Amino acid sequence: MRGNVFHAAWGRNFEHFGTQETLFEHNIITHAFNSGRSGSANVKFATTRGIFRFNRVFRNPHGAIHLYPSTNMELDTMRLYNNVFDDNGHYGIAVSPTADQTRDVVFANNIFSRNDPHGTHRQIRMGGGTAELVRLMNNVLTATTPGLPIVYDHSGSHTVADVQAEAFLAAHGPRYVGNADVDPGYTNPTIYDHSLRADSPLRDAGMFLTRTVGAGQGTLLAVEDAAPFYDGYGIQGERGDGIAVGTAERRARVVKVDHEANTLLLDRELSWQAGDAVSLPWAGEAPDIGVYEHGTAGRTAVQVVVEPFEVRPGEEVTLRAVVHGDAQPQEVRWWLGDGNVAAGDRITHRYAEPYDYAIRVLVIDAEDQAHRAAGYVWVAEPVDRSKPLVHSTWNADDEDAWWLWKSYRPMPATFRDIVDSETGRGYRHVVAAEDHVHLPAQIHPVGWDIDVYPRVFIRYRVSPGTPIVLLLRTFSEKRAVVAASATAEVEEGRRIADFVLHDDGQWQELEFDARMIRKIEPGLQVLEGLHIIDWPQSAVKQDHFFDLDEVIIGPQR
Structure with a gap:
């Protein structure tokens, strides 16, 4: 599932239960509602060997996502990395693990910010269990004021520092490691531009997805953790992840992931040393935290910038397709959500009717590869506060x-x-x-x-x-x-x-x-x-x- 906008408006956005080998990337989850025909506003997401990455989960008036197992539905070997959970009515995400149906769920390099603004500023809500069930590593969790108790764990509300202190580690294990409570430095949070300013502390602050096990040479790469990587799942036309090994310049493409052996079969021969970093291509000293990798040498991601984010019917909105990474765009196509299409990396448009419009963009690069992204614009008349809500x-x-x-x-x-x-x-x-x-x-x-x-x-x-x-x-x-x-x-x-x-x-x-x-x-x-x-x-x-x-x-x- 790639490049979609989920904006249900009158209920939860979707439920995704029980599948294996799921890739969910470059999507927007927004505008869900705790309605009369929905159990809650939360997306339900349960999978085995699932990858949830490069998604933006923002502006949901209530809860956004809830991971929990149920009958014949497990949370097993899930990797949720480089996402943004911003400005949601409740927590950014909730997890309810159970010892018999939850294994090896890892959050890394995500940003949780400005969530639960009308409550206690909880950024995440975590149920019981040990670090073997769920781990949060190298994420940013922050509210409007640093140092608030924004981690709601089964043992109560805690600051980020509290859950990484020795006393908590002794009682609960290394469930929270390397996380920080800092301002992410978004380029423009008022329009939900979640790219990072040049002075953001999150640039080059991400963790590498895994490391090599032993030195070697060839096309079969043994790693500590193969779960974060995508090999195409055997789908015609899909390519596996491009990765970098040891240095940002030493690159290959994943042909096959062996989850049992923790190996990656590559499309070319490489040599490596024990403990070399293995990650998607990065620019600078290390990957960035958040959805985008800033710099021309990093992984490719297309960002849709909508300005202004909220307009009245008939007012002009500017849409830009910003290509992060090393791709050279040759063609940019837009689907604007109201039946209109357009072309070019920067366009303007006027929406005639009030609605929350899902925008999709397709970028074709110089190697004829397709890169998809999504945007979202809110078109509404001014609220008449003299009338009932x-x-x-x-x-x-x-x-x-x-x-x-x-x-x-x-x-x-x-x-x-x-x-x-x-x-x-x-x-x-x-x-x-x-x-x-x-x-x-x-x-x-x-x-x-x-x-x-x-x-x-x-x-x-x-x-x-x-x-x-x-x-x-x-x-x-x-x-x-x-x-x-x-x-x-x-x-x-x-x-x-x-x-x-x-x-x-x-x-x-x-x-x-x-x-x-x-x-x-x-x-x-x-x-x-x-x-x-x-x-x-x-x-x-x-x-x-x-x-x-x-x-x-x-x-x-």
Whole structure:
């Protein structure tokens, strides 16, 4: 999978489960949404002998990627290197390893930056396990301020220095080695230009992908780790990786990777010394950290620069194809996402309609080799902050409620949207099909700034005895109860207000100011979501239900 833009908008971007020998490179993952028809916003990625490299994962309003094994789906011999995870609503990536289904997952030379801005600035979320399961080596993890506890491990939140200190190593092994909390020095982070400035500390700061085992000569190269390298997987027209051995100038191409023997079969004879560096071609003293290798001698990568990143319909945007590395471009072709095509390394374009457009570019070099890349531009009208952020009615003309509101999770749960065929009036009906099931309705609006949209109005109906609460959820994963029915069992300290959800089977109305969440998070600006849920599940009886007729999240009246 190469040169794609994944931008689902109304759900998670994709799930990739259970395959072997997967190469995922030069892609963009963005604009995923924790929607009513998606379990979460996270991409799911599980593979055996998988390579995830040169990808940009940015501007996802919620979580971006979650690696976890499941039935017949393992995380095995995965290499995730030279990617950027930037400005996502939650962590850049989460990993949930299990001892029996996770082996040898390595993160190297990646950048995690500006993630979880409305929460606790977590850059990664890591489950339990040892260094044999998952290792993070030579990555940059940084938030807006150095020294924050941005690594969320199974043992709590830690600074980068903490997880590499002797005490942590003694308790958990060398799970984190050589990582740094520094400003990456992006060329222009405001437009998501993730190339590195000339003075960036990440240039020449990367680790080599592996090293040779013993001195030798020939076409069969023994290495410490063959997993980072691609040999084409036997696909017609694909070429294996170009690599450098010992020095940046001593090069060959990988013909075959033997994962069991940790050897690389090369297309030409080379000689090498024990412990020589083996990596994709680099420029300078060592590889760069991040997506691009800067300098004319390094590996080839095409970068799409979009400026400005956000425009209104009809405004001009400039697109540039920047070729990093030693390729000599002869032809540049563009697919602009709106049906238009173009040519040239620098073009301008005007998009007529609001949308988030996926841009693809193909560069043909002097050796007739193709290099693919992706770009992304946001075209939108200015937001009218006098209008509600959310106005759900479930009426026949409400086109959004079905994908905004989630009522099938947590499971088991049953719901349906009921619309009167004559009047067009509708509502969401959440009902217990049996005892001890869940009664959920969740929404996670993008951009819920509580100073702009403080007002919450709900018209609801609850059957007698139904134990439910209405709560607000923050990006730091706190859940605060605003209102509860009479039979709900709310723990002491969980409430921030004493509103009642009347369980008399009649339509009722509730209105409150979401800024009350600052009772538990004084500096909070952006909320993650609003949840209505059974509390507790054990008190739910068959035929308990609640209905939602209208919900407004909007400006103060």
